[in-house]
Amino acid sequence: MNVHPKYPIWLPVFLRKGWSLGRKINKVVPELLTEEQMKQLDGVEGHTTFGQCVTLFYLAYTSAKIPGRIVEIGSFKGKSTCWMAKAMQLAHSNEKIVAIDPHINTRQIGVVPAYKEESSFDIFLSNLRNAGVIEYVEPIKMASVDAAKSWNQPIKLLFVDGSHVYDDVMLDLETWEPWVDTGGIIVMHDTKPTGPRIEVRQAMVDYIVRSGRFTNLLQLKNMACFTKNV
Numbered sequence: 001m002n003v004h005p006k007y008p009i010w011l012p013v014f015l016r017k018g019w020s021l022g023r024k025i026n027k028v029v030p031e032l033l034t035e036e037q038m039k040q041l042d043g044v045e046g047h048t049t050f051g052q053c054v055t056l057f058y059l060a061y062t063s064a065k066i067p068g069r070i071v072e073i074g075s076f077k078g079k080s081t082c083w084m085a086k087a088m089q090l091a092h093s094n095e096k097i098v099a100i101d102p103h104i105n106t107r108q109i110g111v112v113p114a115y116k117e118e119s120s121f122d123i124f125l126s127n128l129r130n131a132g133v134i135e136y137v138e139p140i141k142m143a144s145v146d147a148a149k150s151w152n153q154p155i156k157l158l159f160v161d162g163s164h165v166y167d168d169v170m171l172d173l174e175t176w177e178p179w180v181d182t183g184g185i186i187v188m189h190d191t192k193p194t195g196p197r198i199e200v201r202q203a204m205v206d207y208i209v210r211s212g213r214f215t216n217l218l219q220l221k222n223m224a225c226f227t228k229n230v
Ligand SMILES: C[S@@+](CC[C@H](N)C(=O)[O-])C[C@H]1O[C@@H](n2cnc3c(N)ncnc32)[C@H](O)[C@@H]1O
Pocket: 045, 046, 047, 048, 073, 074, 075, 076, 077, 078, 079, 080, 081, 100, 101, 102, 103, 104, 111, 112, 120, 142, 143, 144, 145, 161, 162, 163, 168
């Protein structure tokens, strides 16, 4: 991992942005989803919190009419996927979320918490079915770097939550970010500045923040959203 002593990984000013969007999300999402629907979606096993999922839902919903694809790197059992796919359904969209994950249990400590199944794929599909959103999802059962080899479509919303190893996150950004349209959004999960997943934040600082090409849209405790300017 490439450490830059001059650049603190903790950027407090940078983190303070996005309150007005946060307030908007809190107002709009309960108008779109019933408490029952929110409970059901929140009941899907996963590594994203309620607040993070609500944010992803809002971003997917508000981008539904914009051309381009929504791509998720790292679906696991489909929690974040279900929330974004529900947004597509409620927006009467004709498009599908592209959900990339090899669904192989690598048991790599620090990459994804241990789980007992050999693959998350069957549970992922069954969670999508139970949420009634399977037709809004296009699963790609591959590692992101392999899926990128044949990718050729513009992206309006990219959610990065695959491998949490610094070099892998950098590779995800290097291979997928060029497909994100100007004005498109990149969301990165596990960006908090402490703890075992610090490598994600370092990659975010190195690739996104230092480039000067992105505007900070919203920062949650452990998820960061940016708009691409150029
Ligand atoms: C933290 S989990 C994703 C959590 C999910 N977004 C949720 O809402 O619960 C990380 C996932 O990334 C997947 N993954 C790991 N390396 C990957 C890669 N190179 N490309 C795509 N997915 C990868 C793992 O299989 C795992 O399911």
